[in-house]
Amino acid sequence: MPTRRHFVTGLAAAALLLPAAVDAAPARPPLTVFAAASLTDALQVVAKAYTARTGQPVRFSFESSGTAARQIAAGARADLFVSADSRWMDDLAGRNLLAARRDLLGGRLALVARAGSNIRLRLQPGAPLATALGPDGRLAVGDPRSVPAGRYAQAALTRLGLWSTVEQRLAPAQDVRAALAYVARGAAPLGIVYESDAYADRAVRLVSLFPAASHPPIVYPVAVLRGASAGASDFYRFLSSGPARAIFARYRFRPLG
Missing domain, CATH: 3.40.190.10 (Periplasmic binding protein-like II)
Structure with a gap:
């Protein structure tokens, strides 16, 4: 049976813990x-x-x-x-x-290829982008209907006179990272992403940056x-x-x- 001494000792222990509880800052919600x-x-x-x-x-x-x-x-x-x-x-x-x-x-808009690819291409009016895709390759882009990177890509390709050459050869993706993944996995030989994406995955490499004037500012x-x-x-x-x-x-x- 607890004695008065045990009861007092328990109160003292609780009192020692009280300041820490009072001083502890409440956790901030995420x-x-x-x-x-x-x-x-x-x-x-x-x-x-x-x-x-x-x-x-x-x-x-x-x-x-x-x-x-x-x-x-x-x-x-x-x-x-x-x-x-x-x-x-x-x-x-x-x-x-x-x-x-x-x-x-x-940011900047970029053309990327798989790391082991030997594709070389300078993005300028009349560039042979469709030829670089090969006979059956598709160009990975964010879906221009909802993905900003896709809209920037369409604007840039149109300005460079290249949109009509690849419009029927797109591999539209749900977001820019999905387009990057198409290239990284080899599902598409080339993709249009942001410069930051080009350095986010070692499985891809930067082929060329789009001229800044070819699309609205990112x-x-x-x-x-x-x-x-x-x-x-x-x-x-x-x-x-x-x-x-x-x-x-x-x-x-x-x-x-």
Whole structure:
């Protein structure tokens, strides 16, 4: 049977534990970020740096900007959105779903081949792109109907006079990373992705960069969504911090602002 001494001892032990419980900061709930598939590698590294500083986890849904924007418009729960172009961000702005927005990154459009390929091609008007694909090869691109990289690709090929030569030989993908995977696996001899994607997979190599004037500027806007969780604005600001900018530059993005 417990004695009075045991009871007092138990109270003292509890009192020793009390300050630690009171002082312990409550765990911050994770942030949810919907982002363009091309940002998969860079954003995850940036998020680790942010979590190390703040203790707040960040979880991602990476897919095509169009798919992500449609999900947000349909009511999917997210705190921030990072798009690969302004069109889908403008769509959400028109629905009054953004609390804050700015342009975060710039990029370049690239033609890639499998690492072991000997294809050489300079992207310019009249370039023999269709010939480089071979008799049966297809050109991997993000689906131009919903994927920003696909729309940039169509614009660039049209400007260079090459769209009509390959329009019927496309391998459209659900997002730019899927197009990259087609090339990496050998399912397509060539693909059009972002420069950052070209360095994300050792199974592919950069063949050529598209002339910057051949397509609209590649801009990645970021936004805090209305009703975002606490900490969303902190991560929004961190994305433009010195440490984050250095990470993005390492992954071949061009920090803006």
